[in-house]
Amino acid sequence: MNTNTDFILEHPPINIKNNCSFDKLYNIDSCNVSVIWIIYDKRKKLIINKGLSRPCGFNHRKISIHAEQKAIEYCRSNNSRNYEIYIWRYSKAGDIKHKYSCTACTKLAKKYNYSNRIFTFENGCKCSAIIENPPLSLCYQIKD
Ligand SMILES: [Zn+2]
Numbered sequence: 001m002n003t004n005t006d007f008i009l010e011h012p013p014i015n016i017k018n019n020c021s022f023d024k025l026y027n028i029d030s031c032n033v034s035v036i037w038i039i040y041d042k043r044k045k046l047i048i049n050k051g052l053s054r055p056c057g058f059n060h061r062k063i064s065i066h067a068e069q070k071a072i073e074y075c076r077s078n079n080s081r082n083y084e085i086y087i088w089r090y091s092k093a094g095d096i097k098h099k100y101s102c103t104a105c106t107k108l109a110k111k112y113n114y115s116n117r118i119f120t121f122e123n124g125c126k127c128s129a130i131i132e133n134p135p136l137s138l139c140y141q142i143k144d
Helices: 065-080 103-111 137-141
Strands: 037-043 045-052 083-090 120-123 125-128
Touching: 037 065, 045 065, 065 083, 065 103, 065 120
Parallel strands: 083 120
Antiparallel strands: 037 045, 037 083, 120 125
């Protein structure tokens, strides 16, 4: 049983009609670097898919697949215009932290016309995850 009853994972500030828990995607040891992604149907207000992306820093032999990349792949194979992508991180305390797309994911989003469909959360509000000067991805930083 979980003895820490005070701990509540912050829920993303969007209207979600299906019962959706992020408990399984939260890991206190890697929460600062792991990115949670969801596919959200903005018409039905349902979460269609969700997952977790860990950086390649944990395992150098594996190429890490970024959350946006996985989510864009999913959206493209399902081809729904109502799908939006949301990405964020959790702090150790379970609060939602913004995650902006890195340079590589920004390129990918622009290539497939997803720039205005990828969001993150800042101060409890939805905002675009695609920004003017995207941060370099962790992988590139390690290689440099
Ligand atoms: Zn990325």
